[in-house]
Amino acid sequence: MVGGGREKRTGGGGCDQTRSFNLLAALPSPAVLADAANLHVFDLNGQKVRFGSLFESRKSVFVFIRSVHLFLFLKITISILYVHL
Numbered sequence: 001m002v003g004g005g006r007e008k009r010t011g012g013g014g015c016d017q018t019r020s021f022n023l024l025a026a027l028p029s030p031a032v033l034a035d036a037a038n039l040h041v042f043d044l045n046g047q048k049v050r051f052g053s054l055f056e057s058r059k060s061v062f063v064f065i066r067s068v069h070l071f072l073f074l075k076i077t078i079s080i081l082y083v084h085l
Contacts, residue, residue, distance in 0.1 A: 037052025
């Protein structure tokens with residue numbers, strides 16, 4: 001199936017659950033991609049670069065991870081940095 005697929009999961013008690021998903025529905029629109037390309041991110045040296053410059057000249061894959069425990073992650077990271085400074 002183009003743009004979609006099936007995911008099989010084993011739930012509690014050994015029950016199989018199969019659900020369909022549509023990859024094309026999850027992709028951002030061209031307008032959203034253009035807006036994102038104009039945002040700025042920081043490179044390894046802390047310099048601002050336009051996000052779009054990272055993928056204009058070559059194919060790229062970006063993975064964004066959202067964590068509901070971001071505050072805890074930041075707190076741990078700061079405490080580790082504090083200990084090592």
